[in-house]
Amino acid sequence: MNDLPKHADVVFVGAGHNALVAAAYLLEAGRSVVLLDQMAQPGGWVRTAELGAPGFHHDVYSALHPAFVGGPAWAELGADLKRHGLDYVTAPLATGASLHDGRAAVLPVDQQALAEELDRLGESAGWSSLFAAAGPYFPGLMELLGDGLDTPAAQATLAGLVTSGRDSALPFTQLLSGSARDLVRRFFVTEELRLLAAPWPLHLGIGPEDPAGALWTVFALGMMAGGNPAPIGGSGRLADALTGLVVERGGEVFCDVNVEEILVDGGRATAVRTGSGAIVAAGQAVIASVTPDKLYGSLLRNVAGVPEGVREQAAGYRYKRGCFQLNLALSARPRFADPRLDAGGALNLGRGVDELVVSVRQAEAGLLPEHPSISWHEPTAVDATRAPQGKAVVRIQVLDAPLSPIGDAAGTTRGVQGWSVSTAEAFADRVLAEAEAHLPGLTGTVLERHITTPADLAKASPNAGPGDHGAGENSLAQGLVQRPIPAHGGGYRTAVPGLWMIGAATWPGPAVSGGSGRAVARAIVGGDFRP
Numbered sequence: 001m002n003d004l005p006k007h008a009d010v011v012f013v014g015a016g017h018n019a020l021v022a023a024a025y026l027l028e029a030g031r032s033v034v035l036l037d038q039m040a041q042p043g044g045w046v047r048t049a050e051l052g053a054p055g056f057h058h059d060v061y062s063a064l065h066p067a068f069v070g071g072p073a074w075a076e077l078g079a080d081l082k083r084h085g086l087d088y089v090t091a092p093l094a095t096g097a098s099l100h101d102g103r104a105a106v107l108p109v110d111q112q113a114l115a116e117e118l119d120r121l122g123e124s125a126g127w128s129s130l131f132a133a134a135g136p137y138f139p140g141l142m143e144l145l146g147d148g149l150d151t152p153a154a155q156a157t158l159a160g161l162v163t164s165g166r167d168s169a170l171p172f173t174q175l176l177s178g179s180a181r182d183l184v185r186r187f188f189v190t191e192e193l194r195l196l197a198a199p200w201p202l203h204l205g206i207g208p209e210d211p212a213g214a215l216w217t218v219f220a221l222g223m224m225a226g227g228n229p230a231p232i233g234g235s236g237r238l239a240d241a242l243t244g245l246v247v248e249r250g251g252e253v254f255c256d257v258n259v260e261e262i263l264v265d266g267g268r269a270t271a272v273r274t275g276s277g278a279i280v281a282a283g284q285a286v287i288a289s290v291t292p293d294k295l296y297g298s299l300l301r302n303v304a305g306v307p308e309g310v311r312e313q314a315a316g317y318r319y320k321r322g323c324f325q326l327n328l329a330l331s332a333r334p335r336f337a338d339p340r341l342d343a344g345g346a347l348n349l350g351r352g353v354d355e356l357v358v359s360v361r362q363a364e365a366g367l368l369p370e371h372p373s374i375s376w377h378e379p380t381a382v383d384a385t386r387a388p389q390g391k392a393v394v395r396i397q398v399l400d401a402p403l404s405p406i407g408d409a410a411g412t413t414r415g416v417q418g419w420s421v422s423t424a425e426a427f428a429d430r431v432l433a434e435a436e437a438h439l440p441g442l443t444g445t446v447l448e449r450h451i452t453t454p455a456d457l458a459k460a461s462p463n464a465g466p467g468d469h470g471a472g473e474n475s476l477a478q479g480l481v482q483r484p485i486p487a488h489g490g491g492y493r494t495a496v497p498g499l500w501m502i503g504a505a506t507w508p509g510p511a512v513s514g515g516s517g518r519a520v521a522r523a524i525v526g527g528d529f530r531p
Contacts, residue, residue: 105121204509327452471510483505
């Protein structure tokens, strides 16, 4: 593109929410920035749109932002983002679970209501034991979320967590190596509360049997103690506000621009070259929101001096599961068999933890799960702006979907040709049939449904690889100091000086938090940020 600037202090490859967060901080510190993104609009996986009938505002990808609102980026940028139209609403329920036989559990934001629910379930002792053992780790873990794990301070904090908990009933090393399934079986006695907790690591690229799932299960439950906030008007309002703030501070954002190569001179990243041949020089840094296989296998393909071992690590980066999503426009608000679940929040619908384990195994084997688990979110429970009066929108995610199916665990002929239209439609029918057991009459209220398959995610962004919503597996083998590859040590510096990597493929993994963007901006500026 001929209208691209020739240079900036910092050039971004990608304009997802982490890049926008970093740009906002860098601009405030006096740096000039240019963001280049191949998607049609900035924000990456943070987008809201009318997908069909007017007035129904769907979250196309992500929806809820507890890690952002509960983190430092909102504390520091929130006042400016509110000026650009961003505000949040929190449902009375943070999360909940519904079993197909009618049993249910809720996690209210109100602490007295939570105590009453735990007492009803007979889970008060188990819940208290879990957080008595794991609670002391939270301050250190929150510190780790604010920076790369390769810094001396982070390494000291991590070492302290490991050593300080050796005499605990739940040592930190057991959280690191344990699975979500084993954790909920140890501390909870009801299937309702187990199902409320165990699916949450799937949102972060970790299966119920994967190491480190125990850590992220406890973290998710702790993070949601303050609720599960969503932007009023839709998740995309965050991208809109961040973009507005970046532009207000003098940043430049260009979309529909494909960066083909990162250029290195004198052993340092100095510029990027676009598909049209334009070169944008970077005076201080290049920041790439990519996965390591894309970074080292494509953007740095012509760069000499990158250790061969680093390239091999990047080439072996793993993608494990896909996300199948249904966005529904409904003629009326849906109603659960247990009306307490109608209050909103992000809910887990399924047949229990054992069936969740089975469905994840089926997906990882390339099969359409016979009984897919459901992550349910109805924004209109607390935000009437999302749909015409009296109507509703719902986002259903199946996080135990195969990246590219080769068959069907239910025994049909579906899936043998990947995510064909007929396979996607048939699987959507199956998902809705599962949901119907929890919400009688749901299918009769569906005005429109919009399907997003893992194949669609792969087409939308190379960061999804073959369709992984989490930009790569995030279990212990590819998490913490192994993320995204061992050579990076859980940090954001790459093998090329002056080149940084942010986004879902970096520590701590996928979630709308702004954490990696803020951390890299801090490192480049060489200082701290204050509210």
